[in-house]
Amino acid sequence: MNISTPQFGTVIIGGGPAGTAVLLAACHSGRIKALLDQGVAIIEASDQIGPGEIGGHAINSDSTGATFVDCIQHGPGTIFDALRADPLTLQLLAAADRAVPLVLAGAFMRRVGAILHQLVAAHPGCAVLTGTQALSARRVNGGWQTRIRRADGQTSLLASKNLVLATGARQPRERLGSEQIAGAPLLAGCAERLMQSGEILRVGGVEQAAARLRAIPAPKIAVIGGSTSAVSVVQALLTRLPQNLLSPGAITLLHRRSLKIYFPTVAEARAEGYTDFDENDLCPLTQRIYRFAGLRFDQREVIMRALAIGGRAPDPRLVLHRLQSADPVGRDIIASADLVIAALGYRPNALPLADAHGTPIRLFAQSNPQAPLVDDKCRVLDATRTPVANLFGIGLAAGFVPRGALGGEPSFSGQANGLWLWQTAVGGLIVDALLAAPAITRPQPARPRQAPRTARPDQPLAISLGAAE
Numbered sequence: 001m002n003i004s005t006p007q008f009g010t011v012i013i014g015g016g017p018a019g020t021a022v023l024l025a026a027c028h029s030g031r032i033k034a035l036l037d038q039g040v041a042i043i044e045a046s047d048q049i050g051p052g053e054i055g056g057h058a059i060n061s062d063s064t065g066a067t068f069v070d071c072i073q074h075g076p077g078t079i080f081d082a083l084r085a086d087p088l089t090l091q092l093l094a095a096a097d098r099a100v101p102l103v104l105a106g107a108f109m110r111r112v113g114a115i116l117h118q119l120v121a122a123h124p125g126c127a128v129l130t131g132t133q134a135l136s137a138r139r140v141n142g143g144w145q146t147r148i149r150r151a152d153g154q155t156s157l158l159a160s161k162n163l164v165l166a167t168g169a170r171q172p173r174e175r176l177g178s179e180q181i182a183g184a185p186l187l188a189g190c191a192e193r194l195m196q197s198g199e200i201l202r203v204g205g206v207e208q209a210a211a212r213l214r215a216i217p218a219p220k221i222a223v224i225g226g227s228t229s230a231v232s233v234v235q236a237l238l239t240r241l242p243q244n245l246l247s248p249g250a251i252t253l254l255h256r257r258s259l260k261i262y263f264p265t266v267a268e269a270r271a272e273g274y275t276d277f278d279e280n281d282l283c284p285l286t287q288r289i290y291r292f293a294g295l296r297f298d299q300r301e302v303i304m305r306a307l308a309i310g311g312r313a314p315d316p317r318l319v320l321h322r323l324q325s326a327d328p329v330g331r332d333i334i335a336s337a338d339l340v341i342a343a344l345g346y347r348p349n350a351l352p353l354a355d356a357h358g359t360p361i362r363l364f365a366q367s368n369p370q371a372p373l374v375d376d377k378c379r380v381l382d383a384t385r386t387p388v389a390n391l392f393g394i395g396l397a398a399g400f401v402p403r404g405a406l407g408g409e410p411s412f413s414g415q416a417n418g419l420w421l422w423q424t425a426v427g428g429l430i431v432d433a434l435l436a437a438p439a440i441t442r443p444q445p446a447r448p449r450q451a452p453r454t455a456r457p458d459q460p461l462a463i464s465l466g467a468a469e
Ligand SMILES: Cc1cc2nc3c(=O)[nH]c(=O)nc-3n(C[C@H](O)[C@H](O)[C@H](O)COP(=O)(O)OP(=O)(O)OC[C@H]3O[C@@H](n4cnc5c(N)ncnc54)[C@H](O)[C@@H]3O)c2cc1C
Pocket: 013, 014, 015, 016, 017, 018, 019, 043, 044, 045, 046, 051, 052, 053, 054, 055, 057, 060, 061, 062, 063, 102, 132, 133, 134, 135, 166, 167, 168, 169, 201, 229, 232, 349, 351, 394, 395, 396, 417, 418, 419, 420
C-alpha cells in the first residue's frame, strides 16, 4: 500500500439515502462520534450527498411524510435543530401518516445530506468526496483499497479497513432476456414495445409513454409485475396519461402472485371484507397485515378498487390478469399490447471487487436475478454465499430481508427497501459491525483540515419499530 494513500476506518461508496442512512443510524444510536473517530470517507459520484435517486421519481411515496422526517426528530440540541424548523420539514410532518411526492422526499434528503456533509467533512480524519466515482476495490492488508476517479479525471486510491457498498440499483435490460412470462421469453417479439418501470416512474416517464402511444387508436398497455413498482406504474398511467389513450380495458396488470394489501389491523381488514391473509401474514410486533409486502397509499387504493374491496367500483380502464406458468391468454395480452412495461425489480449496482491477488471476487448477487447482495447482517456475500470480510451492503435491491427483532410478517420473502428501516435498525447492524472491527491504521486526513465542527453529535434514540411507519 502506498504510504501516501489516505487511510480510513470505513469508506462508504454512494452517498444516497442508503449511504447516508448508515450515518443517520449512528446518530440515532449515539455512536456517530465513535464512528467518525475511526475515519470515514464518503464517495459520491454526484455533487451532493443525501438524495440519490429518490427525488427523481414523479410519484407519491409508499411511506408516510412523518417517516421521512423521523431521522431528524430526536433530542433538542443536535445538528438537525435548524432543519426541524424548516418549512419543508413542517410540510412533510403535516402529511403525518399520508404519502408525499417523492420529489419532496428528495429535497428533504438533500438538506439532511448537506448537514451530514458538514459533520463528516469537519471531523478530523474524515472526508466527503463528491463528484467522485469509485471504480473498483481490492483486498489489501486485511482491508480494502478503493480506486476512485475525481471530476477532473484524476484517479487515486483510498485505503480503509471496511467498505460499505451503498451504490443503488438499476434495471439491467439484459436480465429481461432470461425472464419467462406466461410460459414464453419476455423479450421474444416485444423488445421494441418494451419499457421498464423505472423509466415510467421517473420525471417525464409517463409523457414518454404517451408519446409512443399518441398515434395509436385505443392503445393497449400490459404492465408485468405485482410489486409496489408495478402498481405505481398503473397508478401513474391511470392518472397522468391523456384520457383519450385510456379506453376501457386499456391497461392490464399481469401478476404472478396475489396482490397483497396492507391493513393496520385485522379488524379494519375484516370491516372492508378483506380476507386474503392468515396468521403468517401478520407482523408479530405490530399485528399489522402485510406490514412489509402490502400495498399502501395510492397503490393500495388502485388494487382495492380493482378487487372491489369494501364495495369499491372497479376502474373500467384497468384489468387484472393472474399469470400462470403456461398461459396462452397472458401471452396474447403481451403479444397484442402496444406498450409492455416490465416491473420486475432492480438489481444492485455494487462495484468490481478483487482479492489480494487481483483476482475478481464474484458475488452471490451475480449468480442469478433473485440472489441477494447481502445476508441478514448486511454482509456482502461471495459466489459461495460466504460473507466477504469487512464488506457491507445497504440500499435499493441489496436484498436485506428483515427478520426476528425487526418484525414483519413471517410470509414476507421480499426485500426491505425503505429509508426509515435503513436509518434505524438496518444501518444500525452495519454500525455495530464497523465499530466492532478494530481499525488497521490510525486515520489520516485526506486533505487540509477544515474548521472543527461545532455541532455536537446526536443523542441516542430508542428505536421503536413501526412507530413511524
Ligand atoms: C419507484 C421507487 C419508489 C420508492 N419509494 C420509496 C418510498 O416511498 N419510501 C422509501 O422509504 N423508499 C422508497 N424507495 C426505495 C429507496 O428508498 C429509494 O430507491 C432510494 O433512492 C434508494 O437509495 P440508495 O441509496 O440505495 O440508491 P440511490 O438513490 O440510487 O443512491 C445511490 C447513490 O450512490 C451513488 N453511486 C452509485 N455508484 C457509485 C460509485 N461507483 N461511486 C460513487 N457514487 C456512486 C449514486 O450517485 C447515488 O447518489 C423507492 C424506490 C423506487 C425505485
